[in-house]
Amino acid sequence: MSRPVPAATSTLRVLRFLSGQPVPVPAGRIAAEIGLPRSSTYHLLAAMAAEDFVVHYPEDRTWGLGVGAWEVGLAFAQQEPLARLARVPLARLVDTLGQSAHLAVLHGADVLYVLEERAPGRPSLVTDVGVRLPAHLTASGRAILSTLPRPQVRALYPGESAFVTRTTLGPSTPGQLRDLLSETRRRGHATEDGEITPGFRSIAVPLSAPAVRAAVAVTWESRADVAESAVVTAVRSTAATLDRRLHAR
Numbered sequence: 001m002s003r004p005v006p007a008a009t010s011t012l013r014v015l016r017f018l019s020g021q022p023v024p025v026p027a028g029r030i031a032a033e034i035g036l037p038r039s040s041t042y043h044l045l046a047a048m049a050a051e052d053f054v055v056h057y058p059e060d061r062t063w064g065l066g067v068g069a070w071e072v073g074l075a076f077a078q079q080e081p082l083a084r085l086a087r088v089p090l091a092r093l094v095d096t097l098g099q100s101a102h103l104a105v106l107h108g109a110d111v112l113y114v115l116e117e118r119a120p121g122r123p124s125l126v127t128d129v130g131v132r133l134p135a136h137l138t139a140s141g142r143a144i145l146s147t148l149p150r151p152q153v154r155a156l157y158p159g160e161s162a163f164v165t166r167t168t169l170g171p172s173t174p175g176q177l178r179d180l181l182s183e184t185r186r187r188g189h190a191t192e193d194g195e196i197t198p199g200f201r202s203i204a205v206p207l208s209a210p211a212v213r214a215a216v217a218v219t220w221e222s223r224a225d226v227a228e229s230a231v232v233t234a235v236r237s238t239a240a241t242l243d244r245r246l247h248a249r
Contacts (some may be wrong), residue, residue, distance in 0.1 A: 010034055010044055010109075015053065015069055022058055023025070024064030024151055055155045064151055067108050070213070082212060083115045085245045090117040090216070093238045097231060099220040101238075102127045104140035104204075106213040109156045111141040125219055126197060133196060136163065136177055137170045139204035142190035143215040146181045153181065170195040188218050189232050193222065203231050205239040209246035216242065 013034040018025070031041035045063055048054040052068035086103045100118045102125075104111040110132040118124070126133070135141025136157065145153055154169045154174065157163065163172045171177040182189045192202045204217035216239045220226050 004058070007044070010036055010040075011048060011053075014044065014048065015065070016056065018063070018065050019069070021064075023149070024055070024060065024062035026062055030063060038081075057151060057153070064149075064155075067156065070106065070152075082214065082246075086115050086216075086242055087117075089238050089241045089245075090115060091217070093117070093218065093234055094119045096234050097218060097220075097226075098122075099218050099224075099226065100125060100142070101216065101218045101235075103214060103216055103242075104138070104144075106135060106141070107132060109135055109162065111135045111138050111215075113140075123221070125200070127217075127219065132202070134164050134166075136180075137192065137195045137203035138164060138217075138219045139190045139192035139219075140185050140215040142180060142192065143204040143206040143217070144213050145177075146184040146190065148242075150178075150195065153177070165195075167195055167198055169193075178227045189235065199223070203225075203228065203235055205235045207230075207239055207243055207246065209243045212246065214242075215239075 014030060016079055017030060017033045027041055027045060028038060030045070031038045034041070036044070045056070046056055049056055049066065054063050054069070055066040056063055073088045083103070090101045090103060094117045098119050100116065100122050102113055102117070103115040104113045113127045113129055113131050116127055116129055133141070135145055157174050160173050165172065171180050188205070190204045194200065199222050200219055201222050202217050202219040204215045206215045215233055218231050218235055
């Protein structure tokens with residue numbers, strides 16, 4: 001018979017409690033919820049913060065989920081079930097547009113590509129399965145980031161040092177990223193033009209299913225005669241199909 005591990009149990013209770021909160025909460029409320037003394041709760045939160053499972057917002061004196069919790073919670077999205085659900089819809093998207101499409105999930109401050117459907121005769125892309133790219137530079141990453149709570153985005157991009165570049169293009173400060181994500185939320189889709197690979201453009205739409213943080217995207221050569229409105233419509237339709245499949249699952 002296994003012995004209980006109080007610290008492990010308390011840690012899991014903290015994660016479960018925070019995952020159900022719409023905004024970060026004070027340590028006192030966490031202590032009351034999991035039934036620990038405040039001093040013990042502070043020690044536990046500090047240990048969890050050191051491993052990036054929670055984030056402390058000192059200005060508000062609150063605690064929220066950290067990047068580590070997101071990575072664990074999104075492990076499902078990085079495995080076969082999501083790719084299997086998305087394979088046929090993405091293949092149909094490629095047939096509709098004649099351009100390559102892919103599915104990516106958020107992994108820390110990167111996006112991880114879990115599925116790619118390449119259109120016949122189209123050039124190869126860097127967005128192959130298993131590749132990770134900076135989320136703030138990709139259409140998929142921007143689409144996903146636009147759905148996150150603002151404190152979560154601040155935790156991922158606390159300052160200019162958190163920003164990298166590939167082609168000298170793209171946001172380089174928290175303010176620039178904030179403006180970009182606001183525009184993305186307004187439009188309902190994200191764009192990227194030459195910030196990953198010169199001469200290529202992408203459009204992405206985030207999934208709304210709560211089980212994953214993922215986005216569907218299409219990439220094409222900038223010089224190609226492509227109607228952007230048609231791409232947006234097709235990608236939105238595919239994202240909606242995946243949302244229905246995920247909700248049904």
